[in-house]
Amino acid sequence: MQSITSVRLTSRLPLTFNHATRKSQIVSRFSTTAPRLDYEHIIVSTPVPGVRQVTLNRPKALNALFTPLILEVNDALKAADSDDEVGAIVITGGQKAFAAGADIKEMKDKTFAEVYKHSFIRNWSDATQIRKPLLAAVNGYALGGGCELAMMADIIYAGEKAVFGQPEIKLGIIPGAGGTQRLTRLIGKSRAMEYILTGKTFTAKEALEWGLVSAVHPVDTLVDEALKTASLIASHGRLAVQAAKEAVNYGTQVGLDQGLLYERRLFHSLFATKDQKEGMSAFAEKRAAVFKGE
Structure with missing residues (x-):
């Protein structure tokens, strides 16, 4: 061992x-x-x-x-x-x-x-x-x-x-x-x-x-x-990373129109997360983002 x-x-x-x-x-x-x-x-x-x-x-x-x-x-x-x-x-x-x-x-x-x-x-x-x-x-x-x-x-x-x-x-x-x-x-x-x-x-x-x-x-x-x-x-927001992987994998299994709709729905859903607020605020304030997966 x-x-x-x-x-x-x-x-x-x-x-x-x-x-x-x-x-x-x-x-x-x-x-x-x-x-x-x-x-x-x-x-x-x-x-x-x-x-x-x-x-x-x-x-x-x-x-x-x-x-x-x-x-x-x-x-x-x-x-x-x-x-x-x-x-x-x-x-x-x-x-x-x-x-x-x-x-x-x-x-x-x-x-x-x-x-x-x-x-x-x-x-x-x-x-x-x-x-x-x-x-x-x-x-x-x-x-x-x-x-x-x-x-x-x-x-x-x-x-x-x-x-x-x-x-x-x-x-x-x-x-x-x-x-x-x-x-x-x-x-x-x-x-x-x-x-x-x-x-x-x-x-x-x-x-x-x-x-x-x-x-x-x-x-x-x-x-x-x-x-x-x-x-x-x-180092990136865990929820966004997970959503990105999910969108890519789903898109390989369906047609383009379905994939685009699914991607957009996941994109919309991330606006309900604290990570999205932190990421965009940090960008606007020119500082490093601190993501918490929330």
């Missing part, structure tokens, strides 16, 4: 984060709801104020996904989502692998009746129900379920050596946690069809060119960059 390292955090956003901080389980003095420290397959930390980090931690298996790990991820994400001190979440893995796919040992002997009756892997998509912004920092392999998990995030940053793909076809199956649907929406039908049907992988550079990821960073600084972006998001 990882040791618990206590670090002193300041109110100023740090520009860099050392590896010891990222690998340790940190209970931030800014958080009213301390993250659990007894997970077996993940590490949960609060490396900077307002940001919860969830690190997949099965290095010997290249962070292969299986139900016990997914249940821990879901628990950690839900805890962060309900913590008023958390404004954004970063999920990451190791430098060799974000998650190199699903653990085939868990799946190979299952029957149709078993997986259908118990809706196997349905809860692998629970990350999409998190209301706070979720950033994925992807180093190394993000294959199969790992690619699907990354695509559940709102923002994906990739390390320059990251490798993406949906190679399930090589195992006699297809993606089952959103790969055929999300990849198609993110990079287009023809390209997604090619990679899903062939099982080929693609690089971080290609993922950036195709719009799957927002940015590509050096391997050593990837998580730092994700944390800095998450910290910036967390």
Whole structure:
């Protein structure tokens, strides 16, 4: 089990984060709801104020996904989502692998009746129900379920050596946690069809060119960059951030007219918040806003 390292955090956003901080389980003095420290397959930390980090931690298996790990991820994400001190979440893995796919040992002997009756892997998509912004920092392999998990995030940053793909076809199956649907929406039908049907992988550079990821960073600084972006998001009004995420996600599921109406209704609703009054007053008075999520 990882040791618990206590670090002193300041109110100023740090520009860099050392590896010891990222690998340790940190209970931030800014958080009213301390993250659990007894997970077996993940590490949960609060490396900077307002940001919860969830690190997949099965290095010997290249962070292969299986139900016990997914249940821990879901628990950690839900805890962060309900913590008023958390404004954004970063999920990451190791430098060799974000998650190199699903653990085939868990799946190979299952029957149709078993997986259908118990809706196997349905809860692998629970990350999409998190209301706070979720950033994925992807180093190394993000294959199969790992690619699907990354695509559940709102923002994906990739390390320059990251490798993406949906190679399930090589195992006699297809993606089952959103790969055929999300990849198609993110990079287009023809390209997604090619990679899903062939099982080929693609690089971080290609993922950036195709719009799957927002940015590509050096391997050593990837998580730092994700944390800095998450910290910036967390510094804004929590209600507005949540509404913005909701509007974007809703708009991807409906037509333009419905999306525009929904956006306008959320825009109107924010005028009932104290954060809107504070944000606009602060702008007019040329001072920094102090948002309270109210």
